[in-house]
Amino acid sequence: MVRTFRSDQPVRQVGSVISPFDLNLRHLRALPLIVRHGNMSAAAAAASLSQPALTQGIAKLERQLGVPLFDRRSNGMTATLQGAAFARRADAAFSHLAASARAGGRGFARPDRLMTATQLRAFLALADAGSFAEAARLAAWSQPAIHRAVRDLEQIGGLPLAERRGRGVVLTQDGRRLARAARLMRSELAAAFEDMSPDAGERGRLVIGAMPLCRARLLPAAIAALNRAVPRATVDIIDGSWRELVEPLRDGRIDMMIGALREDPAPLDIAQEALLVDRLAVVARASHPLAGTTPSLDALAAFPWIVGRFDTPLRAHWQAMFEGRDAPHAPVECGSAMTIRGILVDSDCLTLLSPDQVAMEVEAGLLALIDLPIEGLARTIGIATRLGWQPTFLQRHLVEILRGIVQDNS
Helix, strand or coil: CCCCCCEEEECEEECECHHHHHHHHHHHHHHHHHHHHHCCCHHHHHCCCCHHHHHHHHHHHHHHHHHCCCCCCCCCEECCCCHHHHHHHHHHCCCCCCHCCCCCCCCCCCCCCCCCCHHHHHHHHHHCCCHHHHHHHHHHHHHHHHHHHHHHHHHCCCCCCCEEEEEEEEECHHHHHHHHHHHHHHHHHHHHHHHHCCCCCCEEEEEEECCCCHHHCCHHHHHHHHHHHHCEEEEEEEEHHHHHHHHHHHHHCCCCEECCCCCCCCCCCCEEEEEEEEEEEEEECCCCCCCCCCCCHHHHCCCEEEEECCCCCHHHHHHHHHCCCCCCCCCEECCCCCHHHHHHHCCCCEECCHHHHHEEEEEECCCCCCCCCCCCCCEEEEEEECCCCCCCHHHHHHHHHHHHHHHHCC
16 A cells, blocks of 8 residues: 555554654663663663663563563573564664764753653654644644753753744754654654564555656556565655655655665765666657757757756756757756656657656657767666665565566666
8 A cells, every 4th residue: 555654653563552752761771781781680770770660661661562572581681582673773763862962062961861752752743843832733732841841852952952933943953953863763663663563574664755767667666566565565655856855864754765876975874775777868759850860969959958957967967968068958947757748748848868757658659769879878776775774674675676676677
């Protein structure tokens, strides 16, 4: 099934409904310590908790999740497979929160260790809503409760997180940093819930950022294959350019981006996996004067062009084609392949597109590919993820399907 969902949507586990910020963060933070030390007393001391409090907290956590996290023996505690996996996710989740506090303020030395799930939930409600009134409405809390939670976070970190602007609120730079960390933490814990589900691998949720070059054939084929293999999976596809999708990826709002990779050095926090190389073609209407010819650059420059938006790879390739000469007239800048196809059919315009993006129109005799003996008009298509991303069963399954489609067609 393909639909839209929110990343904080409650997750159903063994008869109960929980969301990431329903968990006690102090007890959750102690999970990796129990795995590391192998007993409750040493972990409690390292976490600055009493042993009875931690024992009760872990028991409650197991009830919430519906699975045992540890095997208890007389000589200590050993993590179950699910417990070890959940501890790794929890460790990664808290690393995001710790990184957001490294800039430092006049608050506590380790503010991330003092933040509560209630405070983070309220702060994200404010970050998403843009006003205290709307945050209170969406969270079903009172405005004073949202104010108090945000104020407590500011006191813990010693840094302002939000500033009033008219009737709304704008996050400060530190506020934006904390919001991203909280979203990534929430996403990491939601992924842990999904992998711990009894039917992990048979259902789950995916949010995919679809860039233009993957939408014609690669991604539809992959989603169709995933739907056949995992019919109970839910997929949300968000269309956009790299620039529009990269911030949601960094925030953990989407799981992966698929499309043309950055040829310039990618941002340090983004990992890229190449899948295939796509060669661009000059596209025109089937009855265009240049259709069926091998034109020179001068001939191509004599016609109007539809080009990609400024600072996009497609625009850079077009500029490289005509480097060292006057660029042709480009009356239209557009990033929508559907719109471009419509303009081409009814004009003398030319454009650069992937053959896959116009395959149906070419087969129908509406558009034509113009032979262009120029090297370098190629883009690498692949997957972009957050650096250090740990995919769920379902996410890993989709990546394997994408690799298989490319391999079968190579």
